[in-house]
Amino acid sequence: MSKIAIxxxxxxxxxxxxxxxxxxxxxxxxxxxxxxxxxxFWKGVNVALNLGDLELxxxxxxxxxxxxxxxxxxxxxxxxxxxxxxxALLENGVILGDGTPMTLPAMTIKVPxxxxxxxxxxxxxxxxxxxxxxxSIFYEPSENQLITDDVTEHQTEDQADQPDGPIDFxxxxxxxxxxxxxxxxxxxxxxxxxxxxxxxxxVMYLRQTLRSxxxxxxxxxxxxxxxxxxxxxxxxEGDITVWGALRGIARAGVGGNNDAEIRALRLQPIQIxxxxxxxxxxxxxxxxxxxxxxxxxxRIVDGKIKVFKFSPQ
Amino acid sequence: xxLVDMDxxxxxxxxxxxxxxxxxxxxxxxxxxxxKLRQALVKDKRMPNLSLLPAAQTRDKTAVNADQxxxxxxxxxxxxxxVLVDSPAGIESGFQNAIAGAxxxxxxxTPEMSAVRDADRIIGLLEAQKDQITQYRLVLNRLRPxxxxxxxxxxxxxxxxxxxxxxxxxxxxxxxxxxxxxxxxPVSGTDNTxxxxxxxxxxxxxxxxxxxFMDLDVKxxxxxxxxxxxxxxxxx
Ligand SMILES: Nc1ncnc2c1ncn2[C@@H]1O[C@H](COP(=O)(O)OP(=O)(O)O)[C@@H](O)[C@H]1O
Ligand SMILES: [Mg+2]
Numbered sequence: 001m002s003k004i005a006i007x008x009x010x011x012x013x014x015x016x017x018x019x020x021x022x023x024x025x026x027x028x029x030x031x032x033x034x035x036x037x038x039x040x041f042w043k044g045v046n047v048a049l050n051l052g053d054l055e056l057x058x059x060x061x062x063x064x065x066x067x068x069x070x071x072x073x074x075x076x077x078x079x080x081x082x083x084x085x086x087x088a089l090l091e092n093g094v095i096l097g098d099g100t101p102m103t104l105p106a107m108t109i110k111v112p113x114x115x116x117x118x119x120x121x122x123x124x125x126x127x128x129x130x131x132x133x134x135x136s137i138f139y140e141p142s143e144n145q146l147i148t149d150d151v152t153e154h155q156t157e158d159q160a161d162q163p164d165g166p167i168d169f170x171x172x173x174x175x176x177x178x179x180x181x182x183x184x185x186x187x188x189x190x191x192x193x194x195x196x197x198x199x200x201x202x203v204m205y206l207r208q209t210l211r212s213x214x215x216x217x218x219x220x221x222x223x224x225x226x227x228x229x230x231x232x233x234x235x236x237e238g239d240i241t242v243w244g245a246l247r248g249i250a251r252a253g254v255g256g257n258n259d260a261e262i263r264a265l266r267l268q269p270i271q272i273x274x275x276x277x278x279x280x281x282x283x284x285x286x287x288x289x290x291x292x293x294x295x296x297x298x299r300i301v302d303g304k305i306k307v308f309k310f311s312p313q
Numbered sequence: 314x315x316l317v318d319m320d321x322x323x324x325x326x327x328x329x330x331x332x333x334x335x336x337x338x339x340x341x342x343x344x345x346x347x348x349k350l351r352q353a354l355v356k357d358k359r360m361p362n363l364s365l366l367p368a369a370q371t372r373d374k375t376a377v378n379a380d381q382x383x384x385x386x387x388x389x390x391x392x393x394x395x396v397l398v399d400s401p402a403g404i405e406s407g408f409q410n411a412i413a414g415a416x417x418x419x420x421x422x423t424p425e426m427s428a429v430r431d432a433d434r435i436i437g438l439l440e441a442q443k444d445q446i447t448q449y450r451l452v453l454n455r456l457r458p459x460x461x462x463x464x465x466x467x468x469x470x471x472x473x474x475x476x477x478x479x480x481x482x483x484x485x486x487x488x489x490x491x492x493x494x495x496x497x498x499p500v501s502g503t504d505n506t507x508x509x510x511x512x513x514x515x516x517x518x519x520x521x522x523x524x525x526f527m528d529l530d531v532k533x534x535x536x537x538x539x540x541x542x543x544x545x546x547x548x549x
Contacts, residue, residue, distance in 0.1 A: 020370075213370065230333075231370075270334050280334035283358060283497075 003213035004030035007102045008204050010219060013076075014045050015102045019052020020213070024060050027051070032067055034208065050079040050101040051089075058088040065092060104217050105235055105254045203238075210234065210248065217254075230270055239263070247289065249273075258300050267296040267307060274298065279305040315354070315393040317385075318368035319411040320401040321377070327367045330357065331497020341369035341376045343385065350388055359502060364393070379413035386414025395519070404438060412442065418449035419481060424456055424467040429475055436478060450481035452515060457486045469526075482515035483526065484508050 212231025253260030
């Protein structure tokens with residue numbers, strides 16, 4: 001998805017990956033907005049850079065390095081695939097990346113799968129219609145009114161542990177899950193399966209707005225001071241907190257942490273995933289983002305993502 | 314019928330179709346075997362026979378190669394009657410990948426000099442693949458009959474003259490398209506729009522029907538033809 005990805009792992013530092021950019025120009029513009037807006041963030045961080053398959057001359061490499069240097073970033077290694085770029089890096093006295101660069105964590109969403117209906121592909125596809133069990137749908141203020149009855153119902157149910165009660169959830173009573181849907185695809189990132197409970201790996205704190213095509217991931221909690229625009233993606237093993245509007249995709253609890261939470265001043269995402277659960281925005285014209293509920297938190301309750309109005313304890 | 318979005322990096326068919334919130338896996342996930350093809354297909358919410366294979370906006374444009382695309386298209390061909398691959402603009406690897414599995418091509422251009430010249434290059438590249446791509450046809454998009462009448466824009470005939478290619482359809486410039494893309498509802502599904510009808514006619518021609526072309530020429534713009542056009546306004 002991303003033109004630029006910031007991938008952070010506690011033991012390996014941070015990788016800035018511009019391998020998704022089609023040209024030097026694109027890489028430069030993403031790099032400069034990322035590096036400069038959040039310049040404080042980079043101080044003292046172990047940064048590696050991935051130029052992917054961009055073909056850069058020595059002068060262009062020097063330009064990129066100067067840009068990084070301007071905000072105090074000195075990549076300790078740079079990955080590149082093209083011989084020309086690698087040569088240019090060596091000419092600039094840069095250490096070439098060793099091994100393969102870090103990649104974004106793999107997806108662990110449950111996708112129904114049943115060998116018996118192998119040929120009936122319609123049942124196997126991720127068919128997220130409104131009445132599909134296991135898929136939550138977000139509602140924004142205008143729609144909340146439409147489902148007041150359901151709200152009351154659910155509030156009683158959840159009152160014990162959720163004083164505010166959920167304000168958002170599916171409009172239709174979910175069907176009893178079919179047996180076939182309980183199996184899940186083996187998670188691509190098996191090694192992270194053991195992660196349970198709060199993630200200890202620390203917090204990544206980013207002061208910038210993420211724009212379309214930008215992805216940030218972190219093995220730990222993530223705090224973003226700024227917006228997450230449609231087309232941008234935030235991925236974390238722990239919680240995701242957006243001090244701003246969350247309008248893109250957020251994946252918290254990657255690796256199976258179903259206790260993770262996603263919170264934002266304006267929670268207006270296209271999709272969110274927490275652990276194995278999935279919720280998508282309603283099918284609606286998204287031209288207007290100015291109506292919102294105020295600060296909200298999304299968490300899993302009874303296997304489904306629900307959204308709660310934030311209230312200080 | 315299946316739509317394959319090959320515009321890697323700038324994926325947006327899912328947005329135009331209003332399916333963005335349903336996308337979980339994409340083409341590169343399929344090619345790299347992170348999921349099965351069938352899991353990546355997103356079913357359209359209006360037409361159950363229509364599926365979308367979303368593009369990876371992912372980072373690595375070289376994630377897919379021509380052989381993998383060929384294999385993917387073969388698999389899709391066995392599942393669908395029609396497989397439509399949306400190619401990125403340009404003549405680079407993205408285009409080469411998009412045509413790797415194709416049997417036919419639809420070239421879309423606007424009646425502007427530079428666009429027509431690019432279309433000509435594309436047709437040249439397609440002709441070089443004659444053994445594989447047996448037929449190619451042209452769609453002329455964003456035509457403004459008034460401008461053509463004033464000689465401010467190339468007309469259908471002018472473009473066909475240069476490209477000497479079979480015409481599949483003409484889509485007029487239509488602000489309904491912007492309304493429909495913002496809604497995530499393709500204009501082809503809307504009644505009473507000129508462009509919607511144009512797209513439906515294109516679909517019918519693709520299925521082999523003979524559908525007469527609209528006479529967008531307003532050269533004979535007398536009050537008689539104006540009245541005729543008024544009563545018979547849409548023939549695309
Ligand atoms: N016939 C038309 N009338 C009005 N606007 C159009 C028409 N065709 C395309 N557009 C506008 O141009 C934009 C780009 O068109 P698109 O087909 O996505 O281009 P590309 O060739 O890059 O795939 C559309 O989003 C739409 O706003
Ligand atoms: Mg396009």
